[in-house]
Amino acid sequence: MNLHKLLRTCLNLVGIAAVSISTLSTTATAQSLQPPVPLARQQIWSFLRREAEDRRESRNGGPRIPGQCELTPRDQLVWNRTPLFIWQGLNRVGLSSPNQGILWQETATAGEEQVYRVAHSGAPLEAGTYDWQFFMIAPTHVYATSFEIMDDEAYERIAAELETLQADLEAEGADAETIVLARAAYFIQQELASDALQELFSVSNPSEEMLEGQAELVQIFCPQEKTGKRSN
Numbered sequence: 001m002n003l004h005k006l007l008r009t010c011l012n013l014v015g016i017a018a019v020s021i022s023t024l025s026t027t028a029t030a031q032s033l034q035p036p037v038p039l040a041r042q043q044i045w046s047f048l049r050r051e052a053e054d055r056r057e058s059r060n061g062g063p064r065i066p067g068q069c070e071l072t073p074r075d076q077l078v079w080n081r082t083p084l085f086i087w088q089g090l091n092r093v094g095l096s097s098p099n100q101g102i103l104w105q106e107t108a109t110a111g112e113e114q115v116y117r118v119a120h121s122g123a124p125l126e127a128g129t130y131d132w133q134f135f136m137i138a139p140t141h142v143y144a145t146s147f148e149i150m151d152d153e154a155y156e157r158i159a160a161e162l163e164t165l166q167a168d169l170e171a172e173g174a175d176a177e178t179i180v181l182a183r184a185a186y187f188i189q190q191e192l193a194s195d196a197l198q199e200l201f202s203v204s205n206p207s208e209e210m211l212e213g214q215a216e217l218v219q220i221f222c223p224q225e226k227t228g229k230r231s232n
Contacts, residue, residue, distance in 0.1 A: 044184050044196065045213060051193045052220045065089060065143050068134065069222035071115075072197040073147035079158050079187070081124035081149060084198040085132065086117050088222050090143070092135035093118070097128060105135075112211075113218045117201060127151045147194065162186060177203055177210060 055074075068089030073080075085093065093116075094105040103125075108116040129148045133141035149155075165186060169179050180199050187196040200217065203210055 044181065044188060044200070045216065047188050048193065048197065048217060049220055055221070065134070068143060070132065070145055071201075071217070071221050072194040073132065074145050074194065075147065076194045077148050077150050077192065079150055079155060079190075079192055079195045080198055081126075081155070082120045083125070083147075083194075084117060084119045084202055086115060086197065086201055088114055088116065088218070090134040090136060091116060094133040094135065094141065095120070096131045096133060099128065103130075113215055115218055125149045127155070158190065176205075177207060 069087060070089075071086040073083050073085070087093075088110075091108045091110065092105070093108060095103045097103060104120065104122050106118055108118050110116050127149050129146055131144045131146050134143045135141050150158075162183060165182060166179055169182055174182070180203055184196040184199040187193070187199060197217065200210070201214055206214065
């Protein structure tokens, strides 16, 4: 898909259907970007509800730790090379690679809804598979889930397209939350649900609507773990 078609699709998804790519840089206004935001939320959340259902249906029935639930990254291809880890359950976590061993460990503090959010703070991850580990008593992990960082060529393509999308929206005065929704819509189009979730939880000063949406996502991805907290 060429870049103009890709951008048009993304902008349509966030509701800016009346603005063509040819006029985006000259005629759109900040006001024209604002009304479609509720539509964007509705479309994005509908996709992620289906994603949550697919995850539950594909669960292999193996043993699970009570209260343990990973929103992202989880069993998926991931674009972000400094991913945001979002989960409920055990608060001692680590990251390992078959080629590099243990890369990072941390004891996290939960926020609202007993949700942990920790951004990877080390060097950007290289392409390959990683194990996100959870510990009751370090250093032996008791549970792990894997994810894969995409290859360099795909990463660079997506990075360039996101840069163009964000630059166009910033030029028209879009606020940070509108840009986040557009980026999430883009990731959904690319079938990168994990990256879309990371976007939606990355807003620095979320609106009430975004906070409500985040809480809803926690409920639909972790319906039985909402009140449970496991640590220590």
